[in-house]
Amino acid sequence: MKCPECKQPMLERAFEGRNGTRVTIDVCQECGGLWFDTHESLRLSPTGTLQLFRAVYGQRGSYHPRRSGTLSCPRGDEKLALVHDMAHGHRFQYSRCPQQHGHFITFFQFLREKGLARELNPKEQAELRKHVDTLLCSDCGEPVRLANMTTCARCRAPLSLLDPACVETTIRGAQQPGDSRRDVAPEVAARLLMANQGTKQFRPNASAHAQATAPVIILPSEQVSTKSETLDLIATGGELLVHALELLNLIF
Known part of the structure; x- marks a missing residue:
């Protein structure tokens, strides 16, 4: 599927989840954006979080999204809604599909969500x-x-x-x-x-x-x-x- 931010193809990558599971996440190698289906982000283990960091950052030191304005769900035509949230004492934001298909988050905001930044x-x-x-x-x-x-x-x-x-x-x-x-x-x-x-x-x-x-x-x-x-x-x-x-x- 295409990245909601830069419209480039996203790659499916598998990372370690909690309790011995695997979590498949769509990763944009162009802008570093991440698409999580419902609850996928919560299912990542600490190891999976570091694996994702290595997979994204290791390919290209820093990613700066193009900020294309209104984003659309890659699994439908719905407009993504901007959501402000907090985790680990850090505020972060992401764009969520109103039909519960998932959400899009930039690499930087993902690091804030996980408390790494x-x-x-x-x-x-x-x-x-x-x-x-x-x-x-x-x-x-x-x-x-x-x-x-x-x-x-x-x-x-x-x-x-x-x-x-x-x-x-x-x-x-x-x-x-x-x-x-x-x-x-x-x-x-x-x-x-x-x-x-x-x-x-x-x-x-x-x-x-x-x-x-x-x-x-x-x-x-x-x-x-x-x-x-x-x-x-x-x-x-x-x-x-x-x-x-x-x-x-x-x-x-």
């Missing part, structure tokens, strides 16, 4: 402004000036990053007891990757306890002049997550 807090925004002038909206690709904006003017998506704490929880949920390949803690692997790639990190709090627990925002190499660059924080964090999963030999 969260909004930057004010302290993080202030610290980030010291290093970067402009971010790319992780949902539509629109430039966002950090000096006076905290949401995208085009699609209203908030400035967000992959939350290391939530990613770690998801990875731990995907780990299987007794598998020696998975003895390395995922946060250790991520830190090794950051060091090996020469990346720079900052934390919003200065205390030793806060530095031990605060989320890490990943910036490019110190050799790069970030003030002149435009960054997509989700894409930047995604690169490290993909490498960490490969280093752990986890699920792939």
Whole structure:
């Protein structure tokens, strides 16, 4: 079937579901959009969530939908209705078929639904402004000036990053007891990757306890002049997550 967003063909991909089941999801390789039939998203296991992340992100670092306006159900002619929802303490949105055929969600909104991406807090925004002038909206690709904006003017998506704490929880949920390949803690692997790639990190709090627990925002190499660059924080964090999963030999 065709993607409701960009009208390109969607591919059926099978991922691990809960209780040993398999969940087949339609994935757009052009814009990264996802079509879930009824309750398919809820049936994904933590491993299935990471598999889907790898399948979508691994093909093309970041996806920015074309924002074609009104979307239609790929299984009929019904107009999809925009729905605002909340999960894991994060607001997200998707477009639902009124005939209950399913719903369409962008890759970015899917990450928010699963709690893997969260909004930057004010302290993080202030610290980030010291290093970067402009971010790319992780949902539509629109430039966002950090000096006076905290949401995208085009699609209203908030400035967000992959939350290391939530990613770690998801990875731990995907780990299987007794598998020696998975003895390395995922946060250790991520830190090794950051060091090996020469990346720079900052934390919003200065205390030793806060530095031990605060989320890490990943910036490019110190050799790069970030003030002149435009960054997509989700894409930047995604690169490290993909490498960490490969280093752990986890699920792939």
